[in-house]
Amino acid sequence: MNSRLKKIYPKLSQKNLNGLILSSSANISYLTDYTARDSCLLISKKENIYITDSRYTQEAKESLKGLASIIKLKDSFSKTIAQACAALGLKRIGFEDRYASFYWHNKIRNKLNNKQSLIPAYGLVEGLRQIKTPEELVKIKKAARITIKAFNFIKNLIVPGIRETEVAAELQRFIRYNGAWSSAFDIIVASGPNSSYPHHLTSPRKVKNNEPVLIDMGVDYMGYKSDLTRVFFLGRIGATVKKIYAIVREAQARAIRKIKPGVQISEVDSAARQYITQEGYGGFFGHSLGHGIGLEVHEEPRISSKEKGRLKAGMVFTVEPGIYLPGRFGIRLEDMVLVTKERCEVVSGSLHK
Numbered sequence: 001m002n003s004r005l006k007k008i009y010p011k012l013s014q015k016n017l018n019g020l021i022l023s024s025s026a027n028i029s030y031l032t033d034y035t036a037r038d039s040c041l042l043i044s045k046k047e048n049i050y051i052t053d054s055r056y057t058q059e060a061k062e063s064l065k066g067l068a069s070i071i072k073l074k075d076s077f078s079k080t081i082a083q084a085c086a087a088l089g090l091k092r093i094g095f096e097d098r099y100a101s102f103y104w105h106n107k108i109r110n111k112l113n114n115k116q117s118l119i120p121a122y123g124l125v126e127g128l129r130q131i132k133t134p135e136e137l138v139k140i141k142k143a144a145r146i147t148i149k150a151f152n153f154i155k156n157l158i159v160p161g162i163r164e165t166e167v168a169a170e171l172q173r174f175i176r177y178n179g180a181w182s183s184a185f186d187i188i189v190a191s192g193p194n195s196s197y198p199h200h201l202t203s204p205r206k207v208k209n210n211e212p213v214l215i216d217m218g219v220d221y222m223g224y225k226s227d228l229t230r231v232f233f234l235g236r237i238g239a240t241v242k243k244i245y246a247i248v249r250e251a252q253a254r255a256i257r258k259i260k261p262g263v264q265i266s267e268v269d270s271a272a273r274q275y276i277t278q279e280g281y282g283g284f285f286g287h288s289l290g291h292g293i294g295l296e297v298h299e300e301p302r303i304s305s306k307e308k309g310r311l312k313a314g315m316v317f318t319v320e321p322g323i324y325l326p327g328r329f330g331i332r333l334e335d336m337v338l339v340t341k342e343r344c345e346v347v348s349g350s351l352h353k
Helices: 003-014 025-032 057-063 077-087 102-109 134-154 164-177 192-196 239-258 265-278
Strands: 019-022 039-043 049-052 069-072 092-095 117-120 188-191 212-217 219-221 228-233 290-292 299-303 316-319 322-325 329-332 335-339 344-346
Touching: 003 019, 003 025, 003 039, 019 025, 025 039, 039 077, 049 057, 049 077, 057 069, 077 102, 102 117, 134 164, 134 212, 134 219, 134 228, 134 335, 164 188, 164 212, 188 192, 192 212, 192 322, 192 329, 212 329, 228 329, 239 265, 239 316, 239 322, 239 329, 239 335, 265 299, 299 316
Parallel strands: 019 092, 049 069, 092 117
Antiparallel strands: 019 039, 039 049, 188 212, 212 228, 290 299, 290 316, 316 335, 322 329, 335 344
16 A cells, blocks of 8 residues: 555545545546546545546556556446445545536435435545655656756747747647657747737737747646746847836746745735736736646645645745736746745746746
8 A cells, every 4th residue: 555545544534434536537646656547546444446447447457456456347437436335335435526527426426325425525635735745846847847948949949920839839749759748738829919818829820020929838747747938039129028027027036035834825926916016017917826736737735815825845836927918918937836845946947047
């Protein structure tokens, strides 16, 4: 039994649960150290059961030996899960309410007997995932290095006339040749006025001279993700663009200087947001400052003005202030940081090289 799975059993007892149904691929992958796909994991002190279809059963048997029994799906997930719960005599069964649809919940509920209950239990695994292990950090840092390498590669290819979609395609090819499984999400290439949309859908628009090109991208390296944003400039940089870039860069630096164990998370957001507001652009920075990153691009902790939790050593998250002027341009700078025992480390290396 691995150490991560062992940490779940006390959490079940604390919640008065004798079983837990996991449907999140990231949570299953985290607990088993196996890349889960199209599967569910039923956890109990009696036995752990991994349910998947014939595409993955042989692979799962080899990878999960000693961790879980494998059930090959012959019927629906709901019926198979209910049968497994009954076979183990489970009464109070937790499920991941954030990931389970109302339909999925009802399908299982209707197949359980009257003495069995489904209990919402989001967060049992996510709490563990917030603190990265040394092994996880190796993969996250490798993902960040590949991304930085891709930025250094693409800056010489961004010329007037190239399409946003062509830039994204070149990045996709490059990251795979350099060890990534894939991009972590759809690469955002936003040129000129398109950069004023925080999550622009990369388009066939041709890049023009004398305008910024914002690229937001990350890679998946052995299941772990990166997420970074850089802004490139073509031709002459206008005075307003220079001013906004300097404000965003200073806002990010102020937030990063605030990061250390014990600091309330909302204070990190405030450090950047208050500076941008002070400079007169508070109304043009609408999203939260950042988000946790690891097995998922967006995971706990959320770095926002509403988050009351405190930073802990081992957390990895993004710091990404931005200013977006509608119809004109937008500037966002995004880096990944690791909270260390004393301060923090910028996982993506020196800022904005």
